[in-house]
Amino acid sequence: MASRTTQILEAAARLIARRGVRGLRVEELAAEAGVSTGLIYYHFKDRTGILRHTLEFINDRAERYTKARDPEAEPLGPREELEQVLLLELQDAEEVRENSSAWGELRASAVFDELLREDLARATLVWVQEVAALLGQVTPLASASALAASAERLTALLEGLSMRWLSGGIRVEHARSLMQGAIEAELALLSRP
Numbered sequence: 001m002a003s004r005t006t007q008i009l010e011a012a013a014r015l016i017a018r019r020g021v022r023g024l025r026v027e028e029l030a031a032e033a034g035v036s037t038g039l040i041y042y043h044f045k046d047r048t049g050i051l052r053h054t055l056e057f058i059n060d061r062a063e064r065y066t067k068a069r070d071p072e073a074e075p076l077g078p079r080e081e082l083e084q085v086l087l088l089e090l091q092d093a094e095e096v097r098e099n100s101s102a103w104g105e106l107r108a109s110a111v112f113d114e115l116l117r118e119d120l121a122r123a124t125l126v127w128v129q130e131v132a133a134l135l136g137q138v139t140p141l142a143s144a145s146a147l148a149a150s151a152e153r154l155t156a157l158l159e160g161l162s163m164r165w166l167s168g169g170i171r172v173e174h175a176r177s178l179m180q181g182a183i184e185a186e187l188a189l190l191s192r193p
Helices: 004-019 026-033 037-044 047-067 078-087 094-110 114-138 144-166 172-191
Strands: none
Touching: 004 026, 004 037, 004 047, 004 094, 026 037, 026 047, 037 047, 047 078, 047 094, 047 114, 078 114, 078 172, 094 114, 094 144, 114 144, 114 172, 144 172
């Protein structure tokens, strides 16, 4: 059984995905998580604490489903690992839809919330650095600045494709195909002398 903290964070991610950050009410969160409002305040102190911890929870959950592997499977090569990390953000699974939607809602709210903006900027930087490191494993002769720029483009495209897919603008298969094309293009660009 999930810990109380995990129950609350799962409920917060669900509510943010469905109603946005502005629609997150502690009373509704308590009802969704099946706990008291006092317990929420005990664990998270205030609404900002809830949002910060939910952002961390979403990032941790995304890391789990993008890096999950069968322990008996052959290890992935650098390129396959890069593709997996990016393409598994575009899969028609409830956890992924919820995570991506909540991430988009948190990003939209960060426009008006400086503390949330700082937390999101840090989380985005970590994500970009992780993708840049994977790109560097595939193209070890590329410069650090070229790897960072490529990672920025890929992660920004992934966010945009995710939002289009989630809002019904494109099908998930098409989003994945576009992402694969972008990975190809970025690797070709990084491989140029």
